[in-house]
Amino acid sequence: MERHAGLAADDPPATPAASSQGSPSRRRAPTASRVIARAPAIRPAYPFSAIVGQDEMKRAILMAAVEPAIGGVLVFGDRGTGKSTAVRGLAALLPPMAAESGCRYGCAPGESCDCDTCREVLAGTRQSRVRRVPVPVVDLPLGASEDRVVGALDLEQALTHGVRRFEPGLLARAHRGFLYIDEVNLLEDHLVDLLIDVAASGENVVEREGLSVRHPARFVLIGSGNPEEGELRPQLLDRFGLSVEVTTSVDIAERVQVIKRRDAFERDPIAFAQEWAKEDVRIRRRLLAARSRLAETRVPDATLESAARLCVHLGTDGLRGELTLIRAARAQAALLGDGIVVDSHLRQVAASALRHRLRRDPLDESGSTERIDRALAEVFDA
Numbered sequence: 001m002e003r004h005a006g007l008a009a010d011d012p013p014a015t016p017a018a019s020s021q022g023s024p025s026r027r028r029a030p031t032a033s034r035v036i037a038r039a040p041a042i043r044p045a046y047p048f049s050a051i052v053g054q055d056e057m058k059r060a061i062l063m064a065a066v067e068p069a070i071g072g073v074l075v076f077g078d079r080g081t082g083k084s085t086a087v088r089g090l091a092a093l094l095p096p097m098a099a100e101s102g103c104r105y106g107c108a109p110g111e112s113c114d115c116d117t118c119r120e121v122l123a124g125t126r127q128s129r130v131r132r133v134p135v136p137v138v139d140l141p142l143g144a145s146e147d148r149v150v151g152a153l154d155l156e157q158a159l160t161h162g163v164r165r166f167e168p169g170l171l172a173r174a175h176r177g178f179l180y181i182d183e184v185n186l187l188e189d190h191l192v193d194l195l196i197d198v199a200a201s202g203e204n205v206v207e208r209e210g211l212s213v214r215h216p217a218r219f220v221l222i223g224s225g226n227p228e229e230g231e232l233r234p235q236l237l238d239r240f241g242l243s244v245e246v247t248t249s250v251d252i253a254e255r256v257q258v259i260k261r262r263d264a265f266e267r268d269p270i271a272f273a274q275e276w277a278k279e280d281v282r283i284r285r286r287l288l289a290a291r292s293r294l295a296e297t298r299v300p301d302a303t304l305e306s307a308a309r310l311c312v313h314l315g316t317d318g319l320r321g322e323l324t325l326i327r328a329a330r331a332q333a334a335l336l337g338d339g340i341v342v343d344s345h346l347r348q349v350a351a352s353a354l355r356h357r358l359r360r361d362p363l364d365e366s367g368s369t370e371r372i373d374r375a376l377a378e379v380f381d382a
């Protein structure tokens with residue numbers, strides 16, 4: 001049977017260089033000699049812009065990428081709802097980061113961490129050399145030891161050379177990128193605590209085994225969980241900035257779209273990524289513009305009052321919810337290109353910022369999203 005070139009699942013993928021111009025999907029595979037000359041094709045991430053629906057999740061991850069002080073995103077939902085796909089897709093559309101070559105912690109040039117390279121660059125005894133690296137997405141596997149997460153004494157160096165050397169852990173690798181925890185609700189509480197602490201402070205401090213190391217570790221924490229498989233303690237829930245619920249759509253047209261795109265991607269990932277590249281670039285521009293606009297995005301007192309009224313109405317404990325609500329609304333305004341944060345921005349982000357902070361109300365059996373919607377109506381439409 002004759003196959004249509006480029007459409008069969010087992011066709012060799014075209015090289016990125018070959019598919020970067022012209023119509024990629026109909027291009028013939030390059031000749032063997034050219035293949036040798038080029039770098040091997042890397043399977044691209046599923047494009048962020050091609051994700052069907054799941055708007056709340058996409059918006060939450062975008063907001064956290066614009067304003068890391070929001071403090072991470074919890075994504076609750078069934079398996080196969082594209083939770084990790086969204087994180088990977090977003091990281092992939094960001095421009096590569098400039099990093100100090102040789103820095104063990106992936107610092108930006110001039111960030112000057114405590115590593116030998118950065119210290120020598122700062123002292124002027126070494127010339128700064130910059131390399132471009134992709135924005136990292138680090139997976140935190142279930143059952144990862146604390147050593148692996150925070151870093152530990154390099155035992156091999158210690159035993160063979162008698163040198164005390166720090167072996168950086170997953171937190172170092174996640175610096176300036178995303179740390180993704182699948183099934184965060186199954187992770188040990190003390191590890192979740194530690195991750196949230198580091199995410200909030202932007203610094204990893206290791207003091208043990210005779211080591212004393214501190215290095216920058218600023219990342220966006222994304223935790224995913226299946227609520228049917230165990231719950232997070234409320235104290236931990238509250239420390240996550242945003243939470244979203246994702247579900248498998250029951251809308252037939254939407255499901256068809258999901259399958260179509262997933263199938264097209266599996267058949268020819270490079271061609272599919274090319275097809276969505278323009279949309280991804282639009283999102284990238286929006287995100288980068290929002291980041292640079294964020295500092296000037298103003299929150300007037302009237303909006304602060306609205307946020308306070310909403311939180312009082314919902315009875316959320318402490319100030320964390322209110323602060324997150326404001327930060328998320330500011331990030332959302334920046335993403336929309338609005339210079340002033342108003343009530344409509346609060347409305348758009350209230351569910352994500354507050355739903356995991358509601359106390360159980362024995363007299364109210366409705367879901368948290370519903371309760372927030374009702375409070376929004378009562379506070380803003382009164």
Ligand SMILES: [Zn+2]
Nearest residue numbers: 103113115118
């Ligand atoms: Zn360094």
